[in-house]
Amino acid sequence: MSETRKAGSLLLLGVNHTTAPLDVRERFAIPLSRLADATRTLAHQPGVREAMILSTCNRVEFLVNHDGTGNVPLLETPGIPRFLHEYFAVPTGVLQPHLYEFREREAVRHLFRVASSLDSMVVGEPQILGQVKQSWTIAREVGAVKTMLDPLLQRAFSVAKRVRTETRIGSSTVSIASVAAELARKIFGSLSGKTILLVGAGKMSDLAARHLLQQGATTLLVSNRTEARAEAIADSLRTPSMTTGVIPFEQLHEQTHRADVIITSTGAGQIFTREHGRLLLHRRRNRPVFFIDIAVPRDVEPDLNKVEGCFVYDIDDLQGIAMANHQSRRDESEAAERIVTAEVERYDDRLSQAPATAAIKELQLSAEALRQQELARTAQRLSATPLSDEQQAAVDALTKSLVAKLLHPQLSELRQAETPKLREE
Amino acid sequence: MSLIWLRVAVLLYGVAALAVLPAALYNRPQWRRLAMPSALGGVFFHFVALVEMLVATHRALPVDTHETLSVLGLLLVVGFLVLAAKYRTASFGIFLLPVAVLLTLVPAFRPGQELIVYPFIRTGWLLLHVVLLLAAYAALFLSLVASLLYLIQERRLKQKRGAPVRMWLPPLETTDQIAQKALVFGLPCMTAGLLIGSVAALQTVGGAFFADPKVLLSLAMWVAYVAMIFIRRHSGLRGRRAVYLSSFVFLVVLAVWAANQLSLVHRFQTP
Numbered sequence: 001m002s003e004t005r006k007a008g009s010l011l012l013l014g015v016n017h018t019t020a021p022l023d024v025r026e027r028f029a030i031p032l033s034r035l036a037d038a039t040r041t042l043a044h045q046p047g048v049r050e051a052m053i054l055s056t057c058n059r060v061e062f063l064v065n066h067d068g069t070g071n072v073p074l075l076e077t078p079g080i081p082r083f084l085h086e087y088f089a090v091p092t093g094v095l096q097p098h099l100y101e102f103r104e105r106e107a108v109r110h111l112f113r114v115a116s117s118l119d120s121m122v123v124g125e126p127q128i129l130g131q132v133k134q135s136w137t138i139a140r141e142v143g144a145v146k147t148m149l150d151p152l153l154q155r156a157f158s159v160a161k162r163v164r165t166e167t168r169i170g171s172s173t174v175s176i177a178s179v180a181a182e183l184a185r186k187i188f189g190s191l192s193g194k195t196i197l198l199v200g201a202g203k204m205s206d207l208a209a210r211h212l213l214q215q216g217a218t219t220l221l222v223s224n225r226t227e228a229r230a231e232a233i234a235d236s237l238r239t240p241s242m243t244t245g246v247i248p249f250e251q252l253h254e255q256t257h258r259a260d261v262i263i264t265s266t267g268a269g270q271i272f273t274r275e276h277g278r279l280l281l282h283r284r285r286n287r288p289v290f291f292i293d294i295a296v297p298r299d300v301e302p303d304l305n306k307v308e309g310c311f312v313y314d315i316d317d318l319q320g321i322a323m324a325n326h327q328s329r330r331d332e333s334e335a336a337e338r339i340v341t342a343e344v345e346r347y348d349d350r351l352s353q354a355p356a357t358a359a360i361k362e363l364q365l366s367a368e369a370l371r372q373q374e375l376a377r378t379a380q381r382l383s384a385t386p387l388s389d390e391q392q393a394a395v396d397a398l399t400k401s402l403v404a405k406l407l408h409p410q411l412s413e414l415r416q417a418e419t420p421k422l423r424e425e
Numbered sequence: 426m427s428l429i430w431l432r433v434a435v436l437l438y439g440v441a442a443l444a445v446l447p448a449a450l451y452n453r454p455q456w457r458r459l460a461m462p463s464a465l466g467g468v469f470f471h472f473v474a475l476v477e478m479l480v481a482t483h484r485a486l487p488v489d490t491h492e493t494l495s496v497l498g499l500l501l502v503v504g505f506l507v508l509a510a511k512y513r514t515a516s517f518g519i520f521l522l523p524v525a526v527l528l529t530l531v532p533a534f535r536p537g538q539e540l541i542v543y544p545f546i547r548t549g550w551l552l553l554h555v556v557l558l559l560a561a562y563a564a565l566f567l568s569l570v571a572s573l574l575y576l577i578q579e580r581r582l583k584q585k586r587g588a589p590v591r592m593w594l595p596p597l598e599t600t601d602q603i604a605q606k607a608l609v610f611g612l613p614c615m616t617a618g619l620l621i622g623s624v625a626a627l628q629t630v631g632g633a634f635f636a637d638p639k640v641l642l643s644l645a646m647w648v649a650y651v652a653m654i655f656i657r658r659h660s661g662l663r664g665r666r667a668v669y670l671s672s673f674v675f676l677v678v679l680a681v682w683a684a685n686q687l688s689l690v691h692r693f694q695t696p
Contacts, residue, residue, distance in 0.1 A: 168452070186582060189596035286661035288597055305583055308664050317585045 008049045008148060009068050011080070012107035013099050014061030017121050020098035027090055028060040036138050041087060043144035045079030050149040052139040054114070056131050058121050063111065065148045108152065108347055112340045115156040116163040117170065124169040124329045129160045152347075159343045166339060169332040172325035176204065176318045177211040179325070180292050184212055184261050187290050187311060192216040197259030199223045199252065200266035201233055204294045204315075208263050209237055221259060223247040225266075257283035263292045264299040272300040277307040284309075292318070359414055367403050375399060427481060430474035431495070431533040437467035438502060438526045445518035450593050457515055464502055464522065471499045471529065491532035493555065498528030500563040508567075508603060514595040517603075520570045550621055557618030562678055564611030565650070569671040571604035576668050601663055604671075608654050619647055639684040646677045 015028055030038045035053060042062060043051040050065040064080060084095060102110045113119045117128045136153045139145045145153065164170055173182045181191075188194055194217045198209050201224060213220060220237055224230035227246060234244040247255045252271070256262065257280050264272070272291065280289060286309050293300040293314040305312040375395070379386070387395065444460035447453045475496065505521040508514060578594040594600065622643075626634040634640055653674050656662055662670065 165454070171452070183582070185596060186578070187597050189599045284661075286663050288663075308579075311582050313585065320585070 008065040010063075010065055010104050010107045010148070010152075011068075012061060012063045012102045012110055013080070014054070014059055015095075015098045015100070016059035016061075016119070019100055024095075024098050025058070025060065027088060028055075028095075029057075030055040030060065032134075035135065036142050038087060039135075039139050039144045040142040042080075042083050043139075043142070045083045047079040048083075050146050051144045052135055052149055052153065054132055054135045056128065059114070059119075061114070063107070063149065105344060105348055109340065109344045111152065111156050112159045112343055113337075115160040116336055116340060117160070118163075118333055118336055118340065122174055123333050124172075124174075126164075126170055129157070132160075133157065155343070155347055159340060162343070163336045163339050167332045167335045169329055169336050172328050174322050174325045174329065176315070176322055177207045179318050179321045180208045180263075180313070181211040181215050183311070183313060183321075184290055185215065187288050188260060190216060191261075193218050194260040195219040195221060195258055197221045197223065197247070197256065197262045198233060198237075199262065199264040199271070199299065200268075200295065201229060202265040202294060205263045205265040205292075206233070206237065208292055208294065212261060212263075213237065213239070213242060217242070217261070219243045219245070221245045221247050221255070223249050223252050223255075225249050253279075256280055259289070260287075261290045261292065263294065265294040266299050267295040267297060268299065269297060270299065270301045272304060274301055274303045274307060277304040277310045281307060281309045360411055363407060363410065363414075367407055371399050371403050427474040427477035428533060430470045430477065431529065434467045434469075434471035434474060435526060435529045435533045437463045437470065438498075438522060438529060441467060441502075441518065442522035442526050445515050445522055449515040449519055452593060460515060460518060461506070461509060464506055464518070468499065468502050468506065471495070471502070475499070491535070493559070494528045495532040496556070497559050497563060498525040500559055501525045501528070501566065504563055504567050504607075512595055512599055512603065514599075516574060516594050517567070517570060520573070521567070524566070550625060554618050554621040554625065557614045557621070561611040561615035561618060561650075564607045564614065565671070565675060565678060568604045568607035568611070569668075569675050571600050571607060572668045572671045575600040575604065576664055579664050597663075604667065605657065608650075608657065612650060612654060615647060615650055619643055639681065642677070642681045642684045646674070646681050649674045649677050 015025055017025070020028075030053060032055075035055060039051055039053050042048060042053060042064065045051075047067040048064050049067065052063045054061045054063070062080070062084075066079065085091060088095075110119070115129055115132045117124050117126065120128050132153070136145065140150070173179050184191055184194075191212060194212075196209055196212050196217050196219070198205055198220065209220065218241070220234060220242060222230040222234045222237075222244070223246070224233065227248060230246045230249075234246055238244050253276060256272075256276075262272075277289075281287075288309045288311065291300045291304065291310065291312040293312060296315065298314055300312050300314070302312065302314075304310050378395070441460045441463035444456045444463060446456075448457035448460050475492075478492070501521045502525045505518050505525075508517050574594050575597060578597055578600060581594075582597070595603075623634070623640075626640070653670050656670065657667060
């Protein structure tokens, strides 16, 4: 990689959920408000030419283009250890066991994998690409990414996009709450205008309700044995764009038909039976209803699922789908890894051809300058009897052709010789 | 020349019918990109073939059995394209496109021998009669397909098999809406089509027209159609029972079509 020698060396180091426990990651984490300052500080360290910092809850990574060569150990790299030590007030020795380090081609691969969400805790999650883009925007604003990192990061975004479109890595949901929301969408299409009924209280049911409300459900009803508790839950989930209401627990069955999705988590035994389901469907004029039973023991009689128009999913059903989706993502990640490998190759090839391209350009420019110089001299000599336009065009074409023919062997040699040599390196 | 365009249309419908399988079943966008333009191209060539054929035979409407079936095929593909554009689903193509291929395949290679000899074959009213009734049949078939898809999706959701994202069918409510809207669209088409046909027949055949088995069955078909819409809208009938109801009305439609052979006033025959 002679280009990297010219333009600097690529180094990526960081900690993530697999290498460092939360207490170490916490010490490294940089809030968004301080990211610009941290990036600027890193970019101004001696020997650092360009820099970008990615800080999320699962990883903190530093991508730098620096003066050193690929063989210099991290601790001997000027600037970077000093930055880590000074900015985070943590001795480098303490960080060392948790830090991972990638150079040149491996750094490119790691960046592509991170942007494509292949290195995430939940493989295929979509947030990471937005976070990398945010870090890139900040680094651009402070002038910390230029000729090497800027195109590299833009390439990483294209790779991530390719992975998303050519594989189904992000197409299935993997949390129980999002599986429930996905199922609701399969029944109702858009959740806009739909009513959610929350029966009982619990962390998981709250989360599922939040997810459904985020998908556009506009009304939330809460029913609990303690009315004050129901009010408190409704208040905690209320947003300005939605309507909330409390149904007294003793009136639950009279009011259930108002809800399209019922999330239940009382654990008080079967409060919804098959008979309730039939009555409910009758009151709803056969419009479907979706029961999400998070309680153990179950709140909904399993046979209620047999009533046409009633869909009952308990915690095991939801977990089963989440697991299947996890597996599906893992399967898709193999295809995604192949795309990343191919893209690293392509990037490497492009990079290795860059020096040859520069030399060719230089040769062509100097030959053209020489040609123009000679043309001008000839024109001066013939100033007494100037050439006609036609004659000028013929001379121009002749000199161009002559230059091209003279340069051809040199240019071919440059093109052929440069690539294998760089590949060997 | 019109036959060549019709064959091109059949070929394109065939490509679309094959491409729609991976597009809908495995959610492969690249196959969708092949299926949609193929279906659209098929509609274009089909339309060109139809116009050329009518111009060449100096007629304003399709009169032979095969021509009529081919127009029905065209309407089904148009229905599929409208649904794909509006609801972003290719699932309906799995059923509609092969039927369209079959309906167009025979006319493309063997023009019909039997035709209805209308006394005023060039009038726009009769064209309207034919097109409106075919649109009503297409709408009914589409509604039947939608009801079937609803049933399949409902079963899959109840069996809790596989990941929900992999399910290739549109959401239940969307499918139900499509079924209802297709019926609501088909009703005025059927009513107007039957009325125009009746007025035209009265002028040429007279009162005997209402004693014809084909005409009586057509009236029964209209009543069944209206009853089906009423029941579905009033009781919110969905799922299995909706499929039964749609299938029953579809059978009545097939009986009406078959009654062409028994009719004295509306019969496809060899000239």
